[in-house]
Amino acid sequence: MQVVSLTEARNNLKAVFDAAYNDHEDVIIHRKGNENVVVISFxxxxxxxxxxxxxxxxxxxxxxxxxxxxxxxxxxxxxxxxx
Missing domain, CATH: 1.20.5 (Single alpha-helices involved in coiled-coils or other helix-helix interfaces)
Structure with missing residues (x-):
């Protein structure tokens, strides 16, 4: 499982998607002051x-x-x- 900030996810969106799809890794996007979200493959x-x-x-x-x-x-x- 990988945790990244919203800014990091925005700046590295392809890498976040690749980690979810290619590595079957759950990527948690930490949103300061808001609920976190998770990126997973389809x-x-x-x-x-x-x-x-x-x-x-x-x-x-x-x-x-x-x-x-x-x-x-x-x-x-x-x-x-x-x-």
Whole structure:
């Protein structure tokens, strides 16, 4: 995570965007006397929105978390795919 001032972000906007996109780095722009903002890549934004959607249903959230815990605990099985 990188924190820059608004002036620094304004003077180095391409570098801020490159850090967010190329390095997958969250860049916090500190705005003195105002709320801070975060610059992230569009891919990262889409990923966050997808997670928000998947977790918006409690039933789906529970199922996903249960599956994740099962995988972590080694409770997996192989399935043969039909061609």
């Amino acid at each position: 891919d990262e934004y889409n990923s966050m929105k997808e997670m928000q959607y998947l977790f918006s249903s409690q039933k789906n959230k529970d199922r996903l978390l249960r599956s994740l815990n099962d995988a972590r605990d080694g409770k997996t099985s192989e399935k043969e795919l039909l061609e």
